[in-house]
Amino acid sequence: MAYGWYWLDDSKQWIEYGEEHPRHCRATVTSEILEKEFLADPSGVVLFRAGSQKYILDFEDMVQRNLDYKTERKVERRQKPLLCEERPHRSQNTTLSNAVYPQQWDQSALPDIGFKLVEVSESSIEYINIKHLFEKTMKNYVIRRLQRIQNPTLWQVFQWQKEQMK
Structure with a gap:
């Protein structure tokens, strides 16, 4: 089983260690x-x-601390979806309910x-992040409501194709 390690930034977005990100320096650990x-x-x-900053990641407390500024950020260890070649052979009767979907998806609304x-709540982190990005380019417009399409089949196909591209 593969696991990923993530830290929580100021905009409440989880960033995987060692991955490229437009707003953050890449960490020297993966x-x-x-x-x-x-x-x-x-x-x-x-x-x-990460960049010019030095950090210590404490596994017991599940936080990373900036050694100069003493700021702390939450850290999470999460199970990653299996790559195609690692997946066990699935029978025809197996459903997609075992699959790993984005954490913001409503798990009770998976057809x-x-x-x-699915309606996205105005108080959710997902809504706030999308609103922030929307307002960068659409300054004189208002979001009346935000909906997410949850399609497990297309998500699985996307994940498979993403792995093929790697």
């Missing part, structure tokens, strides 16, 4: 490195850099076939 260190010592710490239109 999820793979952090997972190896964690398995070796679940109560240990890891020192790393077996087709899609489901």
Whole structure:
């Protein structure tokens, strides 16, 4: 089972360690490195850099601390979806209910076939992030409501194609 390591930024977005991001410097550690260190010592710490900043990640507290500014950010270890070649052979009767979907999806609104239109709450982090991005380019417009289409079949196809591109 593969795991990913993520930290929470100021806009409440989870960023995977070592991945490219438009607003943040890439960390010198990756999820793979952090997972190896964690398995070796679940109560240990890891020192790393992101840009000019120095950090320590504490596995017990699940936080990263900036060594200069003493700021802390939450850290999470999450199970990652299996790559195509790692997936066990699935029978025809297996449904997509075992699959991993985006965390903001309403898990109670996952249809077996087709899609489901879900209202996004104005108080949710997802809504706030989308509103922020929308207002950057559409300054004189108002969002009346925001809906998400949850389509498990297309999500699975997208994940498969993404892995093929890698």
